[in-house]
Amino acid sequence: MTLMPPRTPTLIQLLGLLVTLAAVGSFSVFTLRQVEELRRLGSDIVDRNRRDSLQLIRIQDDVAQLGLALRDMAEGAEPYPMEAYRPQFQRLREDLENALALEARLMPATRTEAQQRLLETVFARFWTVVDELWLLASEGKPEAARALIRTRIEAERATLATLISRLLIQNNEAEAAAVEEIQAIHAKVERNLYYLLAAVLAAILITGSLVIWHDRRMFAQVSHLSEQRKELAGQVIRVQEDLFRTLARELHDEFGQVLTAVGMMLLRVERRLPEGAPGREDLREVREIANQTLDRVRGMSQMLHPPVLDDYGLERSIEWYLGQFEKQTGVKVHYQKSGVAPWIGDAVAIHMYRILQESLNNVVRHAHVTEAWVRVSYAPEKMEMEIEDHGTGLPEKPQESGLGMIGMRERAELLGGRIEFRRRAGGGTVVHVEAPLGVKGGKG
Ligand SMILES: Nc1ncnc2c1ncn2[C@@H]1O[C@H](COP(=O)(O)OP(=O)(O)O)[C@@H](O)[C@H]1O
Ligand SMILES: [Mg+2]
Numbered sequence: 001m002t003l004m005p006p007r008t009p010t011l012i013q014l015l016g017l018l019v020t021l022a023a024v025g026s027f028s029v030f031t032l033r034q035v036e037e038l039r040r041l042g043s044d045i046v047d048r049n050r051r052d053s054l055q056l057i058r059i060q061d062d063v064a065q066l067g068l069a070l071r072d073m074a075e076g077a078e079p080y081p082m083e084a085y086r087p088q089f090q091r092l093r094e095d096l097e098n099a100l101a102l103e104a105r106l107m108p109a110t111r112t113e114a115q116q117r118l119l120e121t122v123f124a125r126f127w128t129v130v131d132e133l134w135l136l137a138s139e140g141k142p143e144a145a146r147a148l149i150r151t152r153i154e155a156e157r158a159t160l161a162t163l164i165s166r167l168l169i170q171n172n173e174a175e176a177a178a179v180e181e182i183q184a185i186h187a188k189v190e191r192n193l194y195y196l197l198a199a200v201l202a203a204i205l206i207t208g209s210l211v212i213w214h215d216r217r218m219f220a221q222v223s224h225l226s227e228q229r230k231e232l233a234g235q236v237i238r239v240q241e242d243l244f245r246t247l248a249r250e251l252h253d254e255f256g257q258v259l260t261a262v263g264m265m266l267l268r269v270e271r272r273l274p275e276g277a278p279g280r281e282d283l284r285e286v287r288e289i290a291n292q293t294l295d296r297v298r299g300m301s302q303m304l305h306p307p308v309l310d311d312y313g314l315e316r317s318i319e320w321y322l323g324q325f326e327k328q329t330g331v332k333v334h335y336q337k338s339g340v341a342p343w344i345g346d347a348v349a350i351h352m353y354r355i356l357q358e359s360l361n362n363v364v365r366h367a368h369v370t371e372a373w374v375r376v377s378y379a380p381e382k383m384e385m386e387i388e389d390h391g392t393g394l395p396e397k398p399q400e401s402g403l404g405m406i407g408m409r410e411r412a413e414l415l416g417g418r419i420e421f422r423r424r425a426g427g428g429t430v431v432h433v434e435a436p437l438g439v440k441g442g443k444g
Pocket of ligand 2: 358361362404405
């Protein structure tokens with residue numbers, strides 16, 4: 001496993017977001033355009049076409065009525081004079097002009113200019129011949145008038161009827177094409193919606209899996225590093241304890257022996273000299289210095305690693321240490337013990353001892369009190385220890401400098417136990433530590 005921290009997943013997430021945004025954005029633009037197109041097809045083409053067709057049908061109907069009247073006139077079946085048809089023609093002509101004006105406004109885009117012009121021309125021609133008809137009728141030439149109907153007027157009317165029919169068909173075809181186009185647009189939008197869904201789902205899936213994968217890798221690295229750190233801390237503490245123990249032994253055995261021997265030899269020489277002999281007083285002073293140094297060497301040795309810990313175990317060491325502590329600091333310690341101490345392994349003993357030392361040192365250094373409480377309870381499978389003071393209490397925010405508490409945590413962890421630093425309700429601090437005893441506690 002590499003120790004390089006993996007790159008942040010922000011890039012992956014950003015990419016996923018970009019893909020999603022791009023997909024949604026382009027789909028929105030596309031859909032809006034299609035909706036616009038649908039509106040155009042629906043209202044501009046289909047609706048307009050239908051209204052135009054209505055006018056064309058009205059025109060067709062008028063042209064048909066003209067046809068019927070012209071047929072009657074040509075056959076002369078009715079007993080009225082030809083002039084009698086004139087008001088009907090007038091009415092139809094007005095209606096037709098209205099309808100044509102309306103139709104010209106609704107005219108669909110498919111209509112060519114040539115078609116429109118043809119329509120207007122044929123109508124104009126038709127009315128010109130009809131005017132000729134009335135002229136003949138008013139001149140009292142019914143035969144000539146009938147001949148005009150059969151030859152030219154009917155022909156123009158038939159042309160008109162065909163023209164209108166063709167326009168109607170054209171409108172229908174345009175409408176059918178528009179409807180088809182609308183359906184095609186619906187299909188296109190639907191298809192693109194599926195594409196969008198697929199793209200967004202894929203983006204979510206890919207981004208999600210990458211982020212999960214990244215998290216897992218990160219987690220694995222963090223736990224690996226934490227494992228390494230724990231290992232290292234344990235090693236450091238062990239090396240430190242070994243060093244302290246060796247130093248303590250060296251100080252005690254080597255220097256202690258030498259100083260004791262020096263002291264005894266000095267005493268022997270001193271005794272051989274008669275009382276009041278010159279140099280005897282000097283010898284006594286040197287012996288005094290040697291004894292003081294011996295005491296200090298012993299003190300240092302005990303401080304580094306109390307031999308009582310190796311010789312008599314934790315329980316006695318605690319008692320011994322509390323006595324020393326009271327003497328050295330003037331802080332009164334109320335000691336309370338419950339349960340019977342089982343056999344306690346070296347590792348548990350040294351770590352618990354150091355935790356007690358550090359906690360009481362903290363009381364002296366930070367709590368500003370003259371009393372402390374130490375409670376120890378033993379059970380076959382675990383031991384608990386509590387160090388309490390009624391002083392200033394732990395600061396709200398943890399201090400950056402404090403290595404003591406970190407060391408205590410490391411030791412508790414090495415023991416497979418747990419430690420807790422509490423602010424006491426009535427003011428002050430409580431350190432509570434629990435360590436399992438037995439197989440696990442004997443190691444390390
Ligand atoms: N018994 C206590 N009473 C008040 N404050 C304490 C006590 N024990 C620890 N602290 C606070 O916690 C901090 C960290 O303690 P520690 O880790 O032992 O570091 P250090 O003793 O070197 O400052 C101390 O600086 C102190 O502010
Ligand atoms: Mg400290």
